[in-house]
Amino acid sequence: MRTSNHLIGALNFLTFLLSIPILGGGIWLSGRANNTDCLKFLQWPLIVIGVAIMVVSLAGFAGACYRNIFLMYFYLWAMFVIIAALIGFVIFAYVVTDKGSDRVVPGRVYREYYLADYSGWLEKRVASDSNWRKISSCIRDSHVCPKLRRMTGGFPEAAEAFYRRKLNPVQSGCCKPPTSCGYTYVNETGWNPVGGMGGTNLDCLQWSNDQEQLCYSCNSCKAGVLASLKKSWRKVSVINIVIVIILVIVYVVACAAFRHTKRIDNDEPYGETRMEKAQPSRLHF
Structure with missing residues (x-):
């Protein structure tokens, strides 16, 4: 039980750390919006997702430390929604920046855009x-x-x-x-x-x-x-793809650890089925 709680707590701390580059990417896009790209609404989804991961990770960490089942359920469901939202954002970013490229200009190093x-x-x-x-x-x-x-x-x-x-x-x-x-x-x-x-x-x-x-x-x-936006979004999306992969792995491990914790709380020996617990045999070998 204690090992599972420690594992869940460590995983939540890891997801908290993963929220930092997501939030950093949103802040970086915000800086680009103020100085170069000048389209000022694109950074907010990333900032919201980064803050949400931070809050949910802290809730999961508290749930693991204090064995609070409600907080653990909240963490698992909320993190599932956040991962889905982050995947949706990455897909959206690639779809809307799919078109367009620069053109080579003879006798010039710089490129031009149409x-x-x-x-x-x-x-x-x-x-x-x-x-x-x-x-x-x-x-x-x-x-x-x-x-x-x-x-x-x-x-x-x-x-x-x-x-x-x-x-x-x-x-x-x-x-x-x-x-x-x-x-x-x-x-x-x-x-x-x-x-x-x-x-x-x-x-x-x-x-x-x-x-x-x-x-x-x-x-x-x-x-x-548009070309500047495409470059900015693609850079952030590469980082987000790596983070999504890590988040999915962490989430799967956290689910397994949580199920193991519940099994121990219900006094279920490892490998014992629910049917065996509901209708125990009178003969024990």
């Missing part, structure tokens, strides 16, 4: 006018584009140096016009059309050298946000 490559629920949510106004305002306030500027000898870096830079998706999509526009480089956030004309891409008409405008209204900027 909204036409993305589709589905997340694309519609990001690209909708009401949401995009908030997202573009967040990107502008984060000063992600001004941070691109580099000075060499009191002058902006040369075009060739800029072309060799690795830009993140938001920087590539929002801070410069698409390469297909044929604009000439002035500085990191200043580009001029050749002969006063840009390309046929509608984003070429959206581009402005006004530092408050740039390409914040461009589809390439929306695609950059």
